[in-house]
Amino acid sequence: MTTVLGRVVATERRPNTPHEFHFWTALDSPVGIGTIVRVEGATPVNGALPVAYGVVTEGFGYTDLDTPLHDVLGHDGQPGSAHQSPTRRTEIRLYTAAVLRHVPEEPLQPVGMGTVHLADDADVAAALRMDGYAFGENKTAIPVGLYRAGATSSPVHLDADFLLGPEAAHLNISGVSGLATKTSAVEWLLASIFAHFPEKKGRVAAVCFNVKGPDLCFLDQPATRLDDSDRALYETLGVPAEPFQNVHYYAPYTARGYALNTLRSNEALAHNVHPLTWGLREVLQFAEVLLNKDDIDAKADALIDFIKERVVDQPFSDSVLEHDHTVQSFGELEGWFRDLLHGMEAKNQESWRTHHVATIRKVRNRLTNISTRCRGLVTDDGSVSDLPFGEFEDRAVYVVDVANLEEDAQDLIFARIVSQLRERLESRTLGVDHVVVFVDELNKYAPSDGPDTYVRAMLLDIAERGRYLGLVLFAAQQFRSQVHRRVVGNCGTALFGRMDPDELATPGYATLSPATRTKLSTLEKGQLMVRHPHFTQPVFVRFPRPAVLSGREGVEKFPQALEQTLEGAVTRALRVLDPSVTLDWVKESIALAEEDEVIRARNKTQMAKPEDVKSYFRSQLKRRVAPKSAESRPRLAPLKSSPPDDPYSF
Amino acid sequence: MIANAADGTSAVGVTAVGVTAVGVADVLRALRAAPGAPAGGWRLETTGAPSLERMALEMEPPRLEAALPIEGDALSQRVLDAVPLVGFHAFLDGIQSTRVLQYLPGGVPLIFGTVAAVVRERHNRELHTWNGAPELSTRVYLPTSLTPADHLRTFDAAGIPVHDTLDGADASDGQHPQLLLTLARTAVQRERERLETSLAERWCATRDQSVYVDGGISGAGLAARSPHAVGVVKSHRTLYASGDGVGVITRLRAGQRTTAFEIRSARRTAVASWYLRLRDGGDPMFALVRIEVARDTFTAERADEVSRWVLAERTPLSLPDQRWHTMAYGIADCERYLRAIAP
Structure with missing residues (x-):
């Protein structure tokens, strides 16, 4: 039996309804916006005492003053004299809560008078209807974070059937930029999915488009700033606090074609970075x-x-x-x-x-x-280096780094990869059954206004039909209001980090109470508001820092490789396949070759991954006879000179 | 129903919060079942009408009454230390409310009266109910000799306590209805004073800290002799002064008091008293209170000290109550609390 935290109140002016109720608490109660509470009714309905669960959406505090002027008068206009009052004015903390669930569900009645308690673990599970999917052998729960209020600290789970399909699918995350909340949340959620997605539901992989900076460039490197509270969160939520074990990076070449166009260019990380090149x-x-x-x-x-x-x-x-x-x-x-x-x-x-x-x-x-x-991505010679469609691995992340590309090239890459994923999933030949496609800056790719583009049409198609195929869109943007309504509308789950107040003033957020909007605009890093089909109201959760190296730290720890010479670029590319390749060997091998020819040979070698790298590489270069300097002719012995007095000589 | 701790007698109709008290609805239900009730039961006669407290019943006219000076030879002004002093640990007040439920044949009023009293104790600048509960009394007030026996039996059967406003006197010849109303109001008032006295005596018997009592303490039994009870009177229908003394009182400035005098009556305990001006204002009675303390505890220094205690209670203001200029916030809190819990 938990302590009574408050009491339900209702007046004619402020009545309770089946979807909303009011209660008061002591001034020092741990209740705040987002707190989940349980109401124990006092009057039996159909022989049972009703229980209602609610989440606090608004709070009021006032005193017995009729007008602020009375307080001014009471202190003779001297604010500093307030502490001299021997008695503190009577003050109230009155809260409004939105109903999460009634037990029993029928008959649906206004919330009656009763005592209010802070929800415990079981209450949170019941209130959010997690009891239907978070327990038992057939559970499909994906931890999204920890709900905290007072002494309560309860895991909140999403339903995999509603996150990755087929019941509902897709996830949209909004938040101001600069706090790394959006990227962190997606990294955390992917780790959670990989740890908890039921095996019997099939194999799952993720394709992430890195559209800006180094955000997703170090997913396989351990975090350096994971503190004890983060580790405790990971433990509580049953997710290993480790970087992703199976990550593959893909990036086109730079325009010169020497190196891959990615911030993950440090040689120490080159082993899983692959070129992305397409032909005609x-x-x-x-x-x-x-x-x-x-x-x-x-x-x-x-x-x-x-x-x-x-x-x-x-x-x-x-x-x-x-x-x-x-x-x-x-x-x-x-x-x-x-x-x-x-x-x-x-x-x-x-x-x-x-x-x-x-x-x-x-x-x-x-x-x-x-x-x-699209130089660097599109090859003149038709050589192709692509994602391993057909051989996607379970719980693997495929990062496509398009951050430094022109918009056209980004669009082309997105369109082709997603089309391939879709085709492969349709024919069940991708290698996995579910693919999470993560796209940041969704407002750029699927804007609410502007001309129809191929990419937007494709995103709409994923959002509306992808869940049947196992093609799941995880998308992020700063301004949800600027994203096409059909895309966000089809996202079953929505996460909100700290929001811009101007964005919160748009009609899309009108269903949230002013207090909830205020909380959203001041959310700490690591906090999210979650909407999910099972939750009748949004709930606030805390999630741990990702267990991977952040982009900012990554570029410091693994500085970008310097602009390379052709020889250096080839050496580096081939050394991944054969560590015995040296710069001198490369210099000697390509001394007579044209630049385009060398690059083509390198690309073919990278794609073929031959056992004898050196021989294969050389075989791709045109055979040339090495120039030799002409040998000096043997000097003929001079004719004997005639005697000076020889009369027949010339 | 609980025993009255004050006199140890059974206090019918007195209850503590948490125990169901008799309410208007209980009485109406009982009336509906009474023999001779019209189809559909009796209806509430005075719906929308003011309570007895608001009715223009006969009241005593304002008067002057001479009092015996005990601090100097005549009433004079004393200026107090400007710095208020917090000295009260608790506040005591009571409320009463009455509703005419039905006029019986002959204009005999049948009245439901609610009376409650509470001590609100101050801890860390916050007020809490002393002993966790107030005293509460709900009764039907009627002249027994003018009420049909069926009604009385019905109330008895329903466990509804009844108070005879004629105190057992036979008035079968009839009475003026307005007089009956006045008698009922007086009976309810006495019941309130009884509860307040009971609480004040219990406080003084068990605590050695001072309680601010709303109103005089001369009728408060043992509390009137206790050094821990201080009565503060806000209304001045009787002004204890004569001749120049009236001018002394009306000319008081904020933070000034009169010299003390003794109030003595045959039915009440003698107390020491003085006037104190809490705030300046144009009206002679504005922010004027009269303080009562036990006669035996009086000294001029104690009067100064208690006055400073009362001055300290000027904030916070008890607005929006119309009596805010004389009413301490603690007393306003008592009233608000009682009105919230009274049925």
């Missing part, structure tokens, strides 16, 4: 991501389709062309265009196979331009 075939599937509506009118669209279906990856011949083509790369596509236009000019043709020359020139310009706009 991969890019052409998503050409519309990079081409705006002005680019792709019906005529251009028809030509692009023709190229995709009839030209790429197959022998192509035509009377207009000077020679046959097999287009597999952007370079070869450019050659095909050049040949075609040259042939048309030679034959003075204005159209070819119904495509006007102007359309052909336009499409040529747009498509070949892609390799320039």
